[in-house]
Amino acid sequence: MKRILGLMMRAAGPYAPQFRTTLRISMLASLVQALAYATFIPLLAALAAQPVDTATAWFWLGVLAVLVAVEGVLRLRESSFTFDYWHLVTGEMRTRLGDRLRSMPQQELARRDAGDLTTVVGSNVTSAATGISSFSTLFVRLVTVPAVIGLVVLVVDWRLAMVLVVAVVVSVPLLRRLRFLSNTGFRRVDAANADAAGRIVEYVQGLPVFKATGQAGADSPRLAEVFDHQREANAESNRSASVPVAALQFLVQVAVVALVALGAALVLDARLTLPLLLAIVVAAARFAEPLGAAVTMTKLFEMSEAALGRVSEVLDTEPLPTRPNGRAPESFDITFTGVGFTYDGRTEPALRDVSLEVPERSLTALVGPSGSGKTTATRLITRFADPQAGVVRLGGVDVGTLAPEELMRHIAVVFQDVYLFDDTILANIAMGRPGATRAEVVEAARAANAHAFIENLPDGYNTRVGEIGSALSGGERQRISIARAILKDAPVVLLDEPTAALDTESEVVVQQAIDNLVAGRTVVVIAHRLSTVVRADQIIVFEQGGVVQRGTHAELLGEQGRYAQMWRAQTRAKNWRLAPTVEASFRRSARSAG
Ligand code: ADP
Numbered sequence: 148m149k150r151i152l153g154l155m156m157r158a159a160g161p162y163a164p165q166f167r168t169t170l171r172i173s174m175l176a177s178l179v180q181a182l183a184y185a186t187f188i189p190l191l192a193a194l195a196a197q198p199v200d201t202a203t204a205w206f207w208l209g210v211l212a213v214l215v216a217v218e219g220v221l222r223l224r225e226s227s228f229t230f231d232y233w234h235l236v237t238g239e240m241r242t243r244l245g246d247r248l249r250s251m252p253q254q255e256l257a258r259r260d261a262g263d264l265t266t267v268v269g270s271n272v273t274s275a276a277t278g279i280s281s282f283s284t285l286f287v288r289l290v291t292v293p294a295v296i297g298l299v300v301l302v303v304d305w306r307l308a309m310v311l312v313v314a315v316v317v318s319v320p321l322l323r324r325l326r327f328l329s330n331t332g333f334r335r336v337d338a339a340n341a342d343a344a345g346r347i348v349e350y351v352q353g354l355p356v357f358k359a360t361g362q363a364g365a366d367s368p369r370l371a372e373v374f375d376h377q378r379e380a381n382a383e384s385n386r387s388a389s390v391p392v393a394a395l396q397f398l399v400q401v402a403v404v405a406l407v408a409l410g411a412a413l414v415l416d417a418r419l420t421l422p423l424l425l426a427i428v429v430a431a432a433r434f435a436e437p438l439g440a441a442v443t444m445t446k447l448f449e450m451s452e453a454a455l456g457r458v459s460e461v462l463d464t465e466p467l468p469t470r471p472n473g474r475a476p477e478s479f480d481i482t483f484t485g486v487g488f489t490y491d492g493r494t495e496p497a498l499r500d501v502s503l504e505v506p507e508r509s510l511t512a513l514v515g516p517s518g519s520g521k522t523t524a525t526r527l528i529t530r531f532a533d534p535q536a537g538v539v540r541l542g543g544v545d546v547g548t549l550a551p552e553e554l555m556r557h558i559a560v561v562f563q564d565v566y567l568f569d570d571t572i573l574a575n576i577a578m579g580r581p582g583a584t585r586a587e588v589v590e591a592a593r594a595a596n597a598h599a600f601i602e603n604l605p606d607g608y609n610t611r612v613g614e615i616g617s618a619l620s621g622g623e624r625q626r627i628s629i630a631r632a633i634l635k636d637a638p639v640v641l642l643d644e645p646t647a648a649l650d651t652e653s654e655v656v657v658q659q660a661i662d663n664l665v666a667g668r669t670v671v672v673i674a675h676r677l678s679t680v681v682r683a684d685q686i687i688v689f690e691q692g693g694v695v696q697r698g699t700h701a702e703l704l705g706e707q708g709r710y711a712q713m714w715r716a717q718t719r720a721k722n723w724r725l726a727p728t729v730e731a732s733f734r735r736s737a738r739s740a741g
Contacts, residue, residue, distance in 0.1 A: 262345025278451025332384030
């Protein structure tokens with residue numbers, strides 16, 4: 148209970164004080180409510196007296212009326228939290244999650260899929276907030292009211308109170324069991340829901356591919372599988388909880404019957420008056436009622452606990468630790484010194500003992516077969532994660548001493564898969580430098596060879612990406628991404644050269660755009676084109692996570708190494724620019740080398 152309360156306090160964030168006050172009000176209201184029930188005892192006793200004790204009866208009736216009124220006022224205050232703060236709490240929680248996601252280490256972000264995060268920020272926040280605003284006060288009521296009534300019954304007749312004590316003692320292990328079962332059940336249901344959400348996102352994104360391969364129906368096997376799993380998890384969760392639920396409800400009935408039976412025996416024995424018994428039975432019914440509701444409540448409570456847990460997990464992910472030393476890079480060469488890196492959950496290192504230098508304002512091409520570590524090397528420059536061994540430096544400054552946003556001010560990245568937001572083309576380019584003027588955006592678009600095609604869109608720069616959607620070709624999307632990078636005007640450019648086959652014309656314009664982007668900057672390019680490789684100031688050849696050769700094209704041709712083999716394979720092949728040929732030749736030579 149303490150743990151859940153702690154989770155709730157954290158999730159309530161800045162509204163924790165209001166939440167705490169609400170819980171106190173709720174406790175007070177429940178106390179008053181229980182006392183109101185308890186006034187039945189003296190009230191009925193006064194009414195049953197021979198002759199009727201009118202004065203006392205009126206007195207207790209008055210007390211009852213006052214208590215009921217006070218409870219009403221308190222409940223009104225209690226529910227105002229639900230109405231006034233629920234949306235504030237959810238909004239604030241989502242903002243905090245958003246902040247966390249932004250500072251989340253890229254590796255961690257890459258590990259979670261979009262559907263999973265959608266569930267956390269969407270429905271998990273809703274359940275968590277509902278738990279905070281509604282279930283918590285209900286829970287307080289469920290605990291407080293029976294406790295106070297139990298005490299009152301104890302004062303009136305300890306033998307009857309014993310029946311209630313026994314009922315509570317017996318139900319505790321049952322409630323525990325139920326809690327355990329529904330807890331594991333809910334976690335499973337929640338995980339199944341997140342899985343399903345992930346698959347749906349994947350499905351929608353991959354719809355064109357599924358259509359092409361004839362898997363687009365709702366019975367697509369990949370979707371059907373997660374839905375089946377989701378249904379089973381729900382059924383299993385309900386099944387496992389049903390026995391303890393029934394047992395608990397039965398127990399409550401038995402307790403009431405036992406109370407009446409014992410009370411009747413005491414009355415017959417003249418050790419208890421009938422009105423007192425009546426009053427106790429009325430109060431005991433109040434005692435049993437919340438116990439029955441507790442069963443349903445437990446489920447709802449566990450649901451919000453699971454949600455709170457998932458929200459907290461995201462809130463708890465620490466940003467990459469930065470060890471600031473007050474130095475900012477002033478020059479922009481990049482060095483790796485003895486860098487070793489293994490991805491979370493992998494045993495094989497992706498990079499081993501890599502040392503390299505990328506001089507300022509030079510073009511360095513990374514080549515090597517797929518999986519050799521080229522992408523990983525560029526990721527470490529942006530602090531996707533920190534290497535386990537060695538140091539990556541920018542302008543002589545360890546990148547681990549720079550906060551990611553500080554570091555990224557100096558680096559523009561152009562990936563192959565260009566992400567465009569559902570906003571105008573103008574806004575999509577302006578992302579490169581928030582606050583850029585329209586004229587600056589247009590200038591960047593011109594340099595990226597994108598101006599002409601943008602002008603031809605229905606609304607020019609104001610065309611919304613969502614409205615033209617897939618009407619943008621691969622080359623056009625790439626040029627938008629290059630325009631972003633040009634606008635950013637960062638001294639370092641990391642470029643994953645497009646591999647997708649573009650038609651000759653787009654290829655020329657994309658290449659020109661890239662040339663404009665890289666001019667005068669420190670550039671690291673994962674090269675797929677021989678033309679890029681040939682004119683690079685330096686070529687670094689990767690193989691199995693290590694650097695096996697480095698030098699200019701001419702130097703490397705002179706050495707009888709991997710690069711020369713690759714070059715020979717390339718020149719034999721008709722199609723020069725096909726990266727897979729390069730990679731195939733690497734794989735062949737790697738195999739023949741053992
Ligand atoms: P390249 O860019 O040369 O194709 P990568 O740097 O992408 O090579 O991959 C190097 C190694 O790291 C490969 O064995 C790959 O499977 C692994 N790897 C790459 N990205 C991840 C990731 N996000 N999680 C786990 N392993 C990864």
